[in-house]
Amino acid sequence: MRPVDLAREHGLSTQAVRNYEDAGVLPAAARTAAGYRCYTPLHARALRAFVALVRGHGHATATSVMRAVNRDAVDDALRIIDDSHCQLREDRRTVRAVEAVLGELAPVAAVSGEMFIGPLAARLGLRPATLRKWEAAGLVRPRRDRRTGYRVYDAHDVRDVMLIHQLRRGGHLLAQIAPLIVQVRSAGGVAPLESTLRGWHDRLSVRGRAMLAGAAELDAYLRERATTTPVSR
The missing domain is CATH 1.10.1660.10 (Multidrug-efflux Transporter Regulator; Chain: A; Domain 2)
Incomplete structure (x- = not known):
């Protein structure tokens, strides 16, 4: 041949x-x-x-x-x-975890503008150290103000912080929350994420x-x- x-x-x-x-x-x-x-x-x-x-x-x-x-x-x-095959199994677990927690999420209020760590922590009744811990775990990624070096949370960062806060109050561990936050970012929010779950299931089946x-x-x-x-x- x-x-x-x-x-x-x-x-x-x-x-x-x-x-x-x-x-x-x-x-x-x-x-x-x-x-x-x-x-x-x-x-x-x-x-x-x-x-x-x-x-x-x-x-x-x-x-x-x-x-x-x-x-x-x-x-x-x-x-x-x-x-x-193990990776496929983990991907399936991630999708199931996303489905399980989506029903627990209350609507996240839209936030315009940017927030520093202190006001954001105060708004949620948290300590700034908690937000720094979530950042160290890779769950949030605020930028730094060039002049002051302070953390600056944009609307997407605030959304992620509020989601993490809700999930933590529901008893979820940071390791369990991390895959969900990645998926929320990829989808562009919780609502788009809900609408794309069926597509994820189909792709995993294929x-x-x-x-x-x-x-x-x-x-x-x-x-x-x-x-x-x-x-x-």
């Missing part, structure tokens, strides 16, 4: 196929007397496995998996896949199914590899 024969199935360029071989994603190909690469059904199976793994695990993880397999370190490849498909293709490649002697690098 020529590089173009492998490339055509996946809509890739022939150079991409060569690059994948050079990167260790594909096993080494035999060469003709003129130096042309000769690929086999084993290479086609390897490329199918890689493309399927990319859909579920991403390019970097899929590359690491295939490199490990092609150097006969299958246990390493399986550990990499295990880690990727990713999980893609991981299953990738596992099937990788298993097929491992079976074929076990009965085929790859070319030594």
Whole structure:
């Protein structure tokens, strides 16, 4: 088989196929007397496995998996896949945590302008040291006034502080609050976050199914590899 024969199935360029071989994603190909690469059904199976793994695990993880397999370190490849599945599980937990706490959040009053740490702490009945603790934990990120060096909280910072305050009063730990605050920032607020939760669920489901498909293709490649002697690098 020529590089173009492998490339055509996946809509890739022939150079991409060569690059994948050079990167260790594909096993080494035999060469003709003129130096042309000769690929086999084993290479086609390897490329199918890689493309399927990319859909579920991403390019970097899929590359690491295939490199490990092609150097006969299958246990390493399986550990990499295990880690990727663990990340998916953590992402699901984050979404469930977001859903669980959204119902506990009272509407956050809109704040215009900026606030210094003292007035903000006084408004919420907190000590400034508490706000500094939340900042140290990475939950809030106020800027510093260039002239005085004081912390300045803009409207988004105040929103985050008020959310954290509500969640802390509800008994949530800072470690539990952190993923929610990240998601609120990414969504642009609580209301947009609520409307995007279904999309997050759908993307996680698609990713999980893609991981299953990738596992099937990788298993097929491992079976074929076990009965085929790859070319030594």
